[in-house]
Amino acid sequence: MSEAITNIKVQSPEAQFEDYFALLKPRVMSLVVFTAAVGLVVAPGGINPVIGFASILFIALGAGASGALNMWWDADIDAVMARTASRPIPDGRVAPQDALVMGLWLSVIATIMLALTANLVAAGLLAFTIFFYAVVYSMWLKRWTPQNIVIGGAAGAFPPMIGWAVVTGGVSVESAMMFALIFLWTPPHFWALALFVKEDYSVAGVPMLTVTHGRRVTRANILGYTVILASCALAIGFTSIGGPIYLTTALVLNATFLVGAWRLWRRAEETAIADDYRSEKVFFRSSLTYLFAHFAALLGDASLRGMGWLKAWQGLI
Amino acid sequence: MALGPEHPHANRKSRSNMLLGLLLAGFVALVFAITVAKMMRGDNMEAFDHVLRPALEVAE
Numbered sequence: 267m268s269e270a271i272t273n274i275k276v277q278s279p280e281a282q283f284e285d286y287f288a289l290l291k292p293r294v295m296s297l298v299v300f301t302a303a304v305g306l307v308v309a310p311g312g313i314n315p316v317i318g319f320a321s322i323l324f325i326a327l328g329a330g331a332s333g334a335l336n337m338w339w340d341a342d343i344d345a346v347m348a349r350t351a352s353r354p355i356p357d358g359r360v361a362p363q364d365a366l367v368m369g370l371w372l373s374v375i376a377t378i379m380l381a382l383t384a385n386l387v388a389a390g391l392l393a394f395t396i397f398f399y400a401v402v403y404s405m406w407l408k409r410w411t412p413q414n415i416v417i418g419g420a421a422g423a424f425p426p427m428i429g430w431a432v433v434t435g436g437v438s439v440e441s442a443m444m445f446a447l448i449f450l451w452t453p454p455h456f457w458a459l460a461l462f463v464k465e466d467y468s469v470a471g472v473p474m475l476t477v478t479h480g481r482r483v484t485r486a487n488i489l490g491y492t493v494i495l496a497s498c499a500l501a502i503g504f505t506s507i508g509g510p511i512y513l514t515t516a517l518v519l520n521a522t523f524l525v526g527a528w529r530l531w532r533r534a535e536e537t538a539i540a541d542d543y544r545s546e547k548v549f550f551r552s553s554l555t556y557l558f559a560h561f562a563a564l565l566g567d568a569s570l571r572g573m574g575w576l577k578a579w580q581g582l583i
Numbered sequence: 584m585a586l587g588p589e590h591p592h593a594n595r596k597s598r599s600n601m602l603l604g605l606l607l608a609g610f611v612a613l614v615f616a617i618t619v620a621k622m623m624r625g626d627n628m629e630a631f632d633h634v635l636r637p638a639l640e641v642a643e
Contacts, residue, residue, distance in 0.1 A: 281601040316620040383617050575635055 280365065284355040288512055289337055289365050290330030290372075297557075298329040298425045302379075304561040305429025307505045308568045311432045317481040321384045321432040325425055328376035328392045334369035334422070335400035338362050340408070369400070369498040378433075388431040395424040409471070412478040419452030420445075426561070440507045444564075447502060450495040451557050454488045454527060462543035479536075485531045488549075492527035496520040499560060509567030509576050516563070519531070519556050526552060 294556045302325045306318055337344065337355055340475060345356035354360040381389035384529075403418030409418075423445045430441035460467060460476040467474040475484045499520050503513035526549045533545060570576050 280596055280599075282595060283602045314620045314624060316616045320617050576606070 271452030279530075281354070281360045282502075286361040286364075286368060288354050289334040289360060289368065291328075291333030291337075294333055294422075295326050295330050297422070297526050299326045300558070301444070301448065302326070302425035302429035302559055304565050304568075305441060306432050307429075308440070308564050309430045309433035310506070311433055317383060318432070321380060321388065322429070324376045324380040324383060325388075325392060326430050327372055328380070328396050329425065331369050331376055332396040332399040334365050334372065336368060336404045338365040339400070339404045341365075342409040343409075343470040343472060344404075346470050347463075349466060349534045350465060363436035372401075380428075384432040385435045387437075388428050391424055391431055393422055398424075400540070409474070412473050414473065415456040416453050419449050419456075422452060422535070423448035440502075440505050443498065443502045443505060446498050446509075447495070447560060448557065450491060450498055451553065453491045454495065454523075455550065455553040455557075457484050457488050457491075458530070458546050458553060461538070461546040461552075481535055485533070489527045489531040492524055496524055502560075502564075506580075507564055507567070509570060509579055511566040511570065512563040514563075515559055519559055523552070523556055 290318065293401055299322055302322050306313065307321065325575045337353055340350075341353075341355040341362055344350035344353050350356065355362055359449070373393075377389050380392050399418070399421035402416065403421055407414040407418050426444040426448070427437060427441045430444070433435060455474055460474045461481060468477050475487060499516045500513075502508050503516050526545075527543055530549055540544060571580075
């Protein structure tokens with residue numbers, strides 16, 4: 267944690283259960299739960315529902331633990347950014363050391379429990395994810411390089427790979443491609459956000475691409491990453507986890523997403539300011555739908571495959 | 584100094600304690616369910632304990 271902690275309010279007498287829960291970043295956890303569940307369901311071979319449910323719970327707990335460690339480390343940044351100023355630590359509802367202790371304990375519990383419930387490969391991946399998010403991203407990359415969210419995006423990309431490992435005990439091309447889908451989706455998603463909250467990052471001293479290289483370069487990078495993302499997303503359709511639902515979804519969504527990225531790239535800064543970054547906000551929101559729909563489509567195809575309806579399709583690819 | 588039952592902080596603390604208790608009970612139930620699921624799957628019920636156990640011997 268850096269020295270700029272003067273904006274953090276004095277802790278209130280009693281932290282509530284909800285305050286500790288907020289430390290786990292529930293919204294991020296919901297994405298982790300969903301993508302890990304999809305990784306688990308689309309993996310070849312079956313798993314006992316209780317083991318599957320418990321594994322997803324421990325993956326979510328691990329993700330929450332890394333969220334708490336991130337909030338502990340970034341409390342000084344959170345305090346000066348409007349978007350994060352009401353988080354439990356900068357708002358004085360939870361003491362920083364409580365968040366640290368909670369994050370460390372939950373990390374240990376989640377990893378050990380996943381090892382006991384599923385296997386060591388899944389637990390190892392979870393431990394690495396927590397380390398990557400809390401140490402590599404939060405403590406090192408975030409305040410050092412404009413590539414922070416590009417490399418740091420790996421932390422959010424691991425859950426489907428962990429879900430896959432819970433069932434198979436290993437990694438594969440398919441799980442690596444699900445990882446790549448989230449990894450490549452992260453930069454356009456966060457850079458679109460950075461386009462309309464640039465001042466926040468600037469005040470906090472976070473070297474987002476918008477701050478270090480300007481918005482024109484950021485717009486070009488969004489387009490570049492979206493092109494690579496689209497090719498990865500479509501390629502998944504031709505692996506063993508793809509199917510007609512996924513491929514149709516990917517075709518439509520990637521065409522739409524590419525058009526959105528193209529428009530952002532073409533937009534002049536004056537136009538964006540004039541309409542209060544309307545297109546950037548739309549692109550940011552649509553990126554959430556984009557990721558959710560891709561994984562939901564994988565789930566849809568897995569259901570069809572489970573019912574034996576995709577034999578002809580599997581013969582084609 | 585202990586807080587009286589009418590104190591607003593006492594109510595909030597009691598609620599937090601109850602939620603934490605439920606969470607711990609849920610965790611115990613989950614571990615029990617995992618154990619049952621693993622036993623039904625046919626996993627070993629004995630682990631290595633520094634003594635020779637015939638049940639852990641791999642069949643030839």
